[in-house]
Amino acid sequence: MTKRKKVIIIAAVCAVSLLLVRALAVRILLFEPHVPSRWDDFLPLLSEYTQVAEFYSSDFEKYDADSLTYYETYCFTENYKHYLSPDEQELDALMKVEDSYYLDKHPLEFVEVSGDFFYLCCGTGRAEYVYSRSGKKPKSSDCLGDQRALVYKLADNWYFASVPDDWQGLCP
Numbered sequence: 001m002t003k004r005k006k007v008i009i010i011a012a013v014c015a016v017s018l019l020l021v022r023a024l025a026v027r028i029l030l031f032e033p034h035v036p037s038r039w040d041d042f043l044p045l046l047s048e049y050t051q052v053a054e055f056y057s058s059d060f061e062k063y064d065a066d067s068l069t070y071y072e073t074y075c076f077t078e079n080y081k082h083y084l085s086p087d088e089q090e091l092d093a094l095m096k097v098e099d100s101y102y103l104d105k106h107p108l109e110f111v112e113v114s115g116d117f118f119y120l121c122c123g124t125g126r127a128e129y130v131y132s133r134s135g136k137k138p139k140s141s142d143c144l145g146d147q148r149a150l151v152y153k154l155a156d157n158w159y160f161a162s163v164p165d166d167w168q169g170l171c172p
Helices: 003-031 039-060 088-100
Strands: 067-071 074-076 081-083 106-114 117-122 127-132 150-155 158-162
Touching: 039 067, 039 088, 039 106, 039 117, 039 127, 039 150, 039 158, 088 106
Parallel strands: none
Antiparallel strands: 067 074, 067 106, 074 081, 106 117, 117 127, 127 158, 150 158
16 A cells, blocks of 8 residues: 555544544534433432322322322412322332432422323423333423423433523524
């Protein structure tokens, strides 16, 4: 192989490598969530999170509503207002979830149940944990509004959804 061919091959490899590095940087900067999922805080309490999801979901099934919003043990929506009475185990799970939940520098603000989905929402509208009773990946929620979100699976039936800073207000 001539010296010229070697230089051309090295230049081509460098150009392709540079393009790959740029593509990876764009992917990380523009399309990765800027809100951490706090995976290490979530997974040790997976059974408590699931118990809380089932607690609220069982109350939701009692009513003919598209969605219900809960603030701790109180359901407060336009047509439905009632208290929930958790037993001791459910109350313990609720307390553990409230103590561990801290997304986007905010504590748990409210819980939304809609169809097969249970959403744990913080006040910023940028991140949430989602429990899917059917196991299907969620597409949108009232917590995140109409913003497009990145959704990652954390465990069976559990997802983390986040709106990257760069997408806020830019994508329908």
